Structure formats: C-alpha cells, structure tokens
Amino acid sequence: xxxxxxxxxxxxxxxxxxxxxxxxxxxxxxxxxxxxxxxxxxxxxxxxxxxxxxxxxxxxxxxxxxxxxxxxxxxxxxxxxxxxxxxxxxxxxxxxxxxxxxxxxxxxxxxxxxxxxxxxxxxxxxxxxxxxxxxxxxxxxxxxxxxxxxxxxxxxxxxxxxxxxxxxxxxxxxxxxxxxxxxxxxxxxxxxxxxxxxxxxxxxxxxxxxxxxxxxxxxxxxxxxxxxxxxxxxxxxxxxxxxxxxxxxx
Amino acid sequence: xxxxxxxxxxxxxxxxxxxxxxxxxxxxxxxxxxxxxxxxxxxxxxxxxxxxxxxxxxxxxxxxxxxxxxxxxxxxxxxxxxxxxxxxxxxxxxxxxxxxxxxxxxxxxxxxxxxxxxxxxxxxxxxxxxxxxxxxxxxxxxxxxxxxxxxxxxxxxxxxxxxxxxxxxxxxxxxxxxxxxxxxxxxxxxxxxxxxxxxxxxxxxxxxxxxxxxxxxxxxxxxxxxxxxxxxxxxxxxxxxxxxxxxxxxxxxxxxxxxxxxxxxxxxxxxxxxxxxxxxxxxxxxxxxxxxxxxxxxxxxxxxxxxxxxxxxxxxxxx
Numbered sequence: 001x002x003x004x005x006x007x008x009x010x011x012x013x014x015x016x017x018x019x020x021x022x023x024x025x026x027x028x029x030x031x032x033x034x035x036x037x038x039x040x041x042x043x044x045x046x047x048x049x050x051x052x053x054x055x056x057x058x059x060x061x062x063x064x065x066x067x068x069x070x071x072x073x074x075x076x077x078x079x080x081x082x083x084x085x086x087x088x089x090x091x092x093x094x095x096x097x098x099x100x101x102x103x104x105x106x107x108x109x110x111x112x113x114x115x116x117x118x119x120x121x122x123x124x125x126x127x128x129x130x131x132x133x134x135x136x137x138x139x140x141x142x143x144x145x146x147x148x149x150x151x152x153x154x155x156x157x158x159x160x161x162x163x164x165x166x167x168x169x170x171x172x173x174x175x176x177x178x179x180x181x182x183x184x185x186x187x188x189x190x191x192x193x194x195x196x197x198x199x200x201x202x203x204x205x206x207x208x209x210x211x212x213x214x215x216x217x218x219x220x221x222x223x224x225x226x227x228x229x230x231x232x233x234x235x236x237x238x239x240x241x242x243x244x245x246x247x248x249x250x
Numbered sequence: 251x252x253x254x255x256x257x258x259x260x261x262x263x264x265x266x267x268x269x270x271x272x273x274x275x276x277x278x279x280x281x282x283x284x285x286x287x288x289x290x291x292x293x294x295x296x297x298x299x300x301x302x303x304x305x306x307x308x309x310x311x312x313x314x315x316x317x318x319x320x321x322x323x324x325x326x327x328x329x330x331x332x333x334x335x336x337x338x339x340x341x342x343x344x345x346x347x348x349x350x351x352x353x354x355x356x357x358x359x360x361x362x363x364x365x366x367x368x369x370x371x372x373x374x375x376x377x378x379x380x381x382x383x384x385x386x387x388x389x390x391x392x393x394x395x396x397x398x399x400x401x402x403x404x405x406x407x408x409x410x411x412x413x414x415x416x417x418x419x420x421x422x423x424x425x426x427x428x429x430x431x432x433x434x435x436x437x438x439x440x441x442x443x444x445x446x447x448x449x450x451x452x453x454x455x456x457x458x459x460x461x462x463x464x465x466x467x468x469x470x471x472x473x474x475x476x477x478x479x480x481x482x483x484x485x486x487x488x489x490x491x492x493x494x495x496x497x498x499x500x501x502x503x504x505x506x507x508x509x510x511x512x513x514x515x516x517x518x519x520x521x522x523x524x525x526x527x528x529x530x531x532x533x534x535x536x537x538x539x540x541x542x543x544x545x546x547x548x549x550x551x552x553x554x555x556x557x558x559x560x561x562x563x564x565x566x567x568x569x
Contacts, residue, residue, distance in 0.1 A: 086443070093440060106434065
C-alpha cells in the first residue's frame with residue numbers, strides 16, 4: 001500500500017437531525033488522482049469541507065501527512081499544504097486575474113514582486129496567461145473555474161481538493177481541462193476531486209470512492225466501480241442494476 | 251513599487267506650498283479642517299475601504315485620541331507631544347480590543363457596523379458623565395502657544411502639522427497597498443472564505459487593519475484637541491465624526507489612497523456652502539451631505555476617484 005498523504009477517518013457530520021456524512025473514510029494515497037463521486041446530496045462537498053477545515057466533523061478525524069489536523073482552521077491547513085477550490089466559484093471579483101492568483105502565491109512568497117511572478121507562472125500552467133490583466137468579474141464560467149484552480153495551485157499545495165471544477169463546462173472545455181489536471185498530478189501534487197462529469201473521472205482518476213446518503217458504498221478502480229450494482233442503484237434507483245442486467249441478457 | 255509613492259509625495263509637496271501663497275486665514279482654516287477630516291477618513295478607509303469592514307463608529311477612535319491628548323496633559327501633566335503620541339497609541343490599542351471582540355465573534359457587515367456604532371455611543375455617554383473627562387462641562391487645554399505645548403501660533407503651522415500627519419498616513423496606506431498585508435486585506439473584503447482557503451489568517455489581517463485604522467483616526471482626534479483646545483463628549487465621540495470619516499472615503503473614492511483627501515475637500519466645500527446659503531439654519535450641511543451620498547452611491551459607486559480613473563486608464567492604454 002502506498003503512503004497516504006491524507007485521510008478522512010470515520011467522519012460523521014450532522015446538521016441538526018440530518019446526517020450529511022455518516023462514518024465515511026477516504027484514504028488518499030500520495031501522488032494519485034482520487035475521485036469522489038456520488039449522487040446529488042450524497043455529502044461530497046460536506047466531506048470536502050471537513051478535509052479543508054471549513055466544517056468541523058461531529059465524529060472522526062482528518063489526518064494529513066501523518067498529523068491529526070481535525071481541529072486546525074482552514075488557513076493553517078493551507079499552510080501545511082492543503083488547497084481547495086469551491087464548487088460555486090468564489091473569485092475576488094474586484095481584482096484582476098493576476099491579483100487573484102497572487103493572493104494564493106503570497107502564502108509562500110512574502111514579497112509582492114515574487115508573488116506576482118509566481119502568479120504569472122501558475123497562470124501559464126492552467127492556460128490563463130492571456131487573461132492576466134482582466135478583472136476576474138469579466139471571466140466566462142470556464143475562465144472562473146481555471147481561476148479557482150490557479151489560485152489554489154499558487155499556494156503550492158501537496159494535496160489539491162477540486163470540487164467540481166469541470167461542472168458547467170462544455171465538452172470541448174472539459175477536454176481542454178483534463179490534461180491540465182493530469183499535469184498537476186505529474187508535477188507531484190496529489191488530487192482529490194469531486195466530479196459529476198463521468199467521462200472526466202474515468203479518464204483521470206486512478207481510484208474512486210462512491211458516497212451515497214453520507215456513506216461510502218464502493219471504492220476501487222473506476223471501471224470496476226462503474227459496474228458495481230450498489231453504485232448503479234445509488235444513481236439510478238432501487239432495482240436498476242437487476243433491470244440493466246436483464247436488459248443486457250435479452 | 252517605489253514609483254507608486256511619487257504621485258503622493260508630489261501632491262503633499264504641492265499642498266505644503268499653499269500657505270506661502272495663500273495668506274487668508276479663512277482659507278487656511280478651511281484647509282486645516284479638511285485635512286483633519288481626510289486624516290480621520292484615511293483611518294476609516296484602511297478598514298472599510300480596503301478591508302470591507304464598515305464601521306459606523308469611528309468616533310470612538312477620534313474621541314479617544316482627542317481625550318487622551320487633553321486629559322493626559324491637563325490631569326496628568328504629560329508633555330503635549332507625549333500626550334499626542336499616547337493618543338495615537340491608545341487609538342490603536344482600542345482598535346485592537348474592539349477588533350478582537352467583534353471579529354472573534356465573527357461579526358460582519360451590518361452587525362459589525364452596528365456594534366461599532368454602539369461602542370462610540372457608549373464612549374460618548376461615559377465621557378459625558380466621567381469627572382476625568384470633564385463630564386458635561388468638557389475639558390479645556392490651557393492656551394500656551396509654543397512648540398513644546400504643540401499649540402500653533404499661526405494657522406500655517408497647524409496646517410503643516412496636520413498635513414504631515416495626513417502625509418504619513420497616506421504613505422503608510424500606499425505602502426500597504428504594495429505589500430502582502432494589503433493584498434490579503436483586499437482579499438478579505440472581496441471574499442473571506444476564499445481568502446481562508448488560500449491560507450489567509452483573516453482574523454489576524456482584520457485585527458491589524460482595525461489597529462492601524464484606530465491609530466490613524468485617533469491622530470485626527472488628537473489634532474482636533476490641540477487645535478481647538480476644547481472638547482466635550484458630543485464633539486469628541488459624536489456621530490458627526492463617524493459620518494464624516496466614512497463619507498470622505500466613500501465620496502472621494504472608497505479603497506483608494508486619494509479618496510479621503512478628495513472627499514474631504516469636496517465635503518468641506520459643501521459644508522461651507524451650506525453655511526453661506528442657510529445662514530444660521532442648522533443641519534443644511536448634513537442635508538447636502540445626504541444628497542451627495544445618494545448621488546455618489548447611485549451614479550459613482552467608486553467615488554470621485556472612480557469617475558477620474560477611466561480617463562487615466564484609456565490614456566495609458568493608448569500610449
């Protein structure tokens with residue numbers, strides 16, 4: 001078993017009577033792209049938020065680089081090397097693309113000039129270079145998703161949490177983004193991604209965890225998980241796996 | 251980044267020459283008060299304009315600076331300069347304390363604004379009953395003109411002194427703009443959650459901002475005390491200065507170095523105009539302020555600086 005860079009261990013998050021995440025464990029091996037999938041409302045984003053520090057779990061713990069970080073606030077986790085993007089993009093709308101990315105770069109670079117230079121280098125990696133001087137508010141959806149990614153990368157993370165960076169993109173934009181994410185992993189950054197675009201998960205992830213109603217119901221290689229009857233039922237409803245199998249036999 | 255200081259220095263130098271050409275006491279008094287308001291507004295602007303934390307109670311800092319300067323001299327025998335410096339320091343400490351209480355509790359937006367308003371009102375009420383601050387009668391600094399007592403023999407000297415304070419504050423703000431702290435402060439204003447995710451300790455950033463903000467606005471208060479030599483609770487902690495501090499920044503250009511200075515000159519002109527037009531009718535100046543605020547918010551949300559900027563931008567683009 002490869003070394004784990006991070007893991008969520010037996011995490012439970014309750015909102016009043018609702019159990020959003022129920023005793024879920026997600027180990028993240030270093031250097032891989034790991035997918036976290038599941039139907040809407042399964043608790044994926046909540047589980048993400050507990051790893052990034054925006055949500056305290058009611059039970060369980062978060063371990064990063066061998067250290068229990070369950071009680072650390074988000075900015076301390078960022079310093080340790082965890083970066084996240086937001087499903088609903090959160091640009092600094094009044095700032096330019098360059099200034100947006102520089103805020104992330106400032107985590108490791110105190111001097112303004114160095115942070116701006118680092119921002120430019122990151123923009124190049126994600127294909128935002130021509131847009132550096134535009135206000136963030138002027139970007140398209142695809143541009144804003146790239147900006148989320150660029151800002152997070154600028155913090156020079158060891159673990160990158162991507163929350164649906166491909167959602168809302170058209171198929172050609174998705175195709176453009178896949179090599180960008182792969183290049184990030186090849187650059188030594190572990191990626192944990194929530195994704196609805198299955199084509200992308202299948203193409204990118206080496207390992208997939210499936211969350212349904214707050215519980216992990218399956219995990220493994222993407223192809224195997226996609227055939228798992230429990231997963232098919234979670235997405236398509238009770239009895240769907242049997243009906244699909246029946247249809248295939250006929 | 252050095253070059254960004256040049257325009258500020260040039261304008262400050264130009265302003266410093268004004269008393270050499272303008273002998274009118276009325277004009278110098280007008281400018282002196284305008285610069286004092288610009289100084290108070292520069293403090294507000296650092297927290298409100300750059301950091302997005304709107305205070306409705308900057309009177310608490312202005313009044314503390316003013317009372318510290320007066321009380322320490324009159325009651326405790328402090329040297330005027332030491333009292334002045336203590337006033338600035340106390341403004342900073344008070345900012346830190348208020349920031350610690352409010353930001354730790356996660357107060358934002360209108361909740362933060364209301365709590366700052368409450369702090370200013372509580373301070374006003376305390377000052378109006380506490381014997382140390384002169385209670386209802388107020389406190390008088392004995393007239394004794396001289397460098398040692400920080401009392402100005404000519405209007406030009408007072409003008410230069412407040413210009414130096416304003417200049418220092420503007421250069422500080424300009425320097426902050428070009429540093430990590432400035433970038434993080436603006437990030438907090440634009441989106442606090444995103445800032446946290448990028449490793450910004452938003453609590454610490456806001457604390458630094460409110461500390462500096464309180465110190466700068468307290469300097470304006472201490473200058474008020476040294477200039478007019480009389481304070482009461484309504485002057486020092488009254489809502490008028492909370493309103494003026496935020497109006498100068500908003501009208502002039504929120505979140506810009508120039509905003510408070512430009513806003514203060516415009517508002518002070520309006521206030522004089524109101525006095526001329528309305529004679530003794532009180533409050534006409536405030537009516538004009540209200541009208542200007544509505545116009546600015548409706549038609550120029552970036553203030554007067556925002557109206558000027560597109561021109562400069564286009565010129566640069568063509569060059």
